[in-house]
Amino acid sequence: MADAGGATVAFLWLYIVYCNVFKIAALLFSVASIVASETKDFAFHAGNPISQPATAKDLRYLLYDVNPPEGFNLRRDVYIRMASLVKTLRKEGDWVLVLPPWGRLYHWQSPDIHQVRIPWGEFFSVTSLQANVPVIEYEEFIAESGGPFVDQVLVLQHYAEGWSDGTWEEKVDERPCIERLMYSKDKQGYYRGWFWGYEETRAINVTCLSAQGHASVLAPFMQSNITATSVMLDRAETVLHDHYAGKDYWDTRRSMVFAKHLRIIGDDFRAKYLNSTDEKDHTDYKEDWRLIKAKLGSAKGGPYLSVHLRRKDFIWGHREDVPSLKGAVKKIRSLMKKHVLDKVFVATDADEEELAKLKRMLPEMVRFEPTWEDLDLLKDGGVAIIDQWICAHARYFIGTSVSTFSFRIHEEREILGFDPKTTYNRFCGDSEKECEQPTHWKIVY
Numbered sequence: 001m002a003d004a005g006g007a008t009v010a011f012l013w014l015y016i017v018y019c020n021v022f023k024i025a026a027l028l029f030s031v032a033s034i035v036a037s038e039t040k041d042f043a044f045h046a047g048n049p050i051s052q053p054a055t056a057k058d059l060r061y062l063l064y065d066v067n068p069p070e071g072f073n074l075r076r077d078v079y080i081r082m083a084s085l086v087k088t089l090r091k092e093g094d095w096v097l098v099l100p101p102w103g104r105l106y107h108w109q110s111p112d113i114h115q116v117r118i119p120w121g122e123f124f125s126v127t128s129l130q131a132n133v134p135v136i137e138y139e140e141f142i143a144e145s146g147g148p149f150v151d152q153v154l155v156l157q158h159y160a161e162g163w164s165d166g167t168w169e170e171k172v173d174e175r176p177c178i179e180r181l182m183y184s185k186d187k188q189g190y191y192r193g194w195f196w197g198y199e200e201t202r203a204i205n206v207t208c209l210s211a212q213g214h215a216s217v218l219a220p221f222m223q224s225n226i227t228a229t230s231v232m233l234d235r236a237e238t239v240l241h242d243h244y245a246g247k248d249y250w251d252t253r254r255s256m257v258f259a260k261h262l263r264i265i266g267d268d269f270r271a272k273y274l275n276s277t278d279e280k281d282h283t284d285y286k287e288d289w290r291l292i293k294a295k296l297g298s299a300k301g302g303p304y305l306s307v308h309l310r311r312k313d314f315i316w317g318h319r320e321d322v323p324s325l326k327g328a329v330k331k332i333r334s335l336m337k338k339h340v341l342d343k344v345f346v347a348t349d350a351d352e353e354e355l356a357k358l359k360r361m362l363p364e365m366v367r368f369e370p371t372w373e374d375l376d377l378l379k380d381g382g383v384a385i386i387d388q389w390i391c392a393h394a395r396y397f398i399g400t401s402v403s404t405f406s407f408r409i410h411e412e413r414e415i416l417g418f419d420p421k422t423t424y425n426r427f428c429g430d431s432e433k434e435c436e437q438p439t440h441w442k443i444v445y
């Protein structure tokens, strides 16, 4: 089937080389001033000890990490919770969110590819994130805060006793650690741990914190009981969204703009193989997410059906709500007929064996299949984003039940202004005659 296109990849090489040169220059000449001049007033940014010596001593850093087995798209959701917490913290004090490098994800199994210590800039537009809340990459944190040290790690956990007398209440308490601590003391008395693959990073203190409630339930404790400059929350997925699908949720979600090089590759692929361009499809995009406010139903989408077919761990448990390949293909054909679409783009994590079977049953399917060289540059995370971007631009989308990968596509389509009927669809299991369809979450601007 289709490859990513040699010219695009050559362009990408230049782009990444350019980015790396830029990154080094930025570190040498002070990150903030360059970012500021590049983005003018587009982004506000973290305080900077060089340009703002008066506030430097008050600057505090929030770092976080997520339970190792969690995948890319749940991690994107946890980012939204932490951004919300930082907004709350910033009501009292100059807090900055440090972006946890990507790596060692269970699903990122492509062999021979270096997939740790990946900065957010490889997947997302960091200036777009900064227009929502001050964020910095981890390496900027090291450079800015004086070295690879985290003052205080708080490992979040639930309450050992569960909900006391069955009533839910929001609370936070320092408690002994329930699970085995994933940090150990070295000879110098510092704590060593995973720290996103940065072996030289050490924590000065690690304690456990039982927390129950929304992300911002942590704010009073962090403001009053902790004096450390840099505070890392481990197991950050333990806390809930402050207000799921509210204005603040959507501000943060809209700011999570995919990195430009990934969007360009996705757009080139759409044009080349799917006869799809923003102009024809009414999916115009603006670099500044704050200017995007598409009316529901205004996006038409490219002349293809898009499908997210989640397999692997979703079928190992023989879940009732996930179809067999045969069931999925039957549904795909009926949707193509109903919507008069002769092309189908398939995003899937199916293994080799299932993929071969799917190709036999659905020979006309179009997939984004990177070469090894492409993959080496884009990484599994970049390929997943390109798949999501192409799915997001189709005239009609159908995803897999309770997959966060599919949920993120719903949101992307909501931002682009698709009619909800073309977005909030999922495959039913073979034994389900009808099944409950995903919820429509409307953007609050």
Ligand SMILES: Nc1nc2c(ncn2[C@@H]2O[C@H](COP(=O)(O)OP(=O)(O)O)[C@@H](O)[C@H]2O)c(=O)[nH]1
Pocket: 070, 071, 072, 073, 074, 107, 108, 308, 309, 310, 346, 347, 348, 349, 380, 381, 383, 384, 385, 387, 402, 403, 404, 405, 406
């Ligand atoms: N490229 C690509 N990767 C996928 C696809 N579906 C799943 N994956 C991979 O599998 C992971 C699934 O984990 P996650 O993001 O947590 O989504 P969820 O488990 O479906 O809720 C993704 O992050 C990708 O690495 C797909 O359609 N295309």
Ligand SMILES: *[C@@H]1O[C@H](CO)[C@@H](O)[C@H](O)[C@H]1NC(C)=O
Pocket: 172, 173, 174, 221, 224, 225
């Ligand atoms: C924070 O400190 C105050 C005052 O010392 C104390 O009453 C409170 O219990 C502490 N909070 C937590 C969560 O430990």
Ligand SMILES: *[C@@H]1O[C@H](CO)[C@@H](O)[C@H](O)[C@H]1NC(C)=O
Pocket: 205, 206, 207, 225, 226
């Ligand atoms: C570690 O942090 C806890 C919680 O803030 C504090 O009670 C304790 O004194 C700290 N230990 C050291 C050695 O700083």
Ligand SMILES: *[C@@H]1O[C@H](CO)[C@@H](O)[C@H](O)[C@H]1NC(C)=O
Pocket: 275, 280
């Ligand atoms: C692409 O789409 C346009 C309509 O938007 C159509 O006129 C044209 O024939 C299509 N090209 C191909 C190759 O399908």
Ligand SMILES: [Mg+2]
Pocket: 070, 071, 072, 074, 404
């Ligand atoms: Mg997952």
